[in-house]
Amino acid sequence: MTDVHLYDRRMDGLSIALQRLDAARTTDELVGALWDLRDSAYDTPELWSTFAAEAFFQRLAGELEDAPADDAGQLSVPVLARAVKTAVAIPGHGIDT
Numbered sequence: 001m002t003d004v005h006l007y008d009r010r011m012d013g014l015s016i017a018l019q020r021l022d023a024a025r026t027t028d029e030l031v032g033a034l035w036d037l038r039d040s041a042y043d044t045p046e047l048w049s050t051f052a053a054e055a056f057f058q059r060l061a062g063e064l065e066d067a068p069a070d071d072a073g074q075l076s077v078p079v080l081a082r083a084v085k086t087a088v089a090i091p092g093h094g095i096d097t
Helices: 013-022 026-045 053-066 078-087
Strands: none
Touching: 013 026, 026 053, 026 078, 053 078
């Protein structure tokens, strides 16, 4: 697997976080992407002004209900990352995953 060096590019924090969610294959990578989302919300609150926690949790629950699990009923990190990325979609900002 090729290393993904997202910090080599000049991008806003939200774009980096969403790209890291796409690339997440391990728990550490998923957690790092979640911290990037948190940093984006802190650094650019105006971008997140249309974000509603209720809508996020509703979309996340819906995504996870429909997500494929393995034989033990567990969800993989990539599946969880995709669910979070879809749930965090911010209307009006081109983030309509």
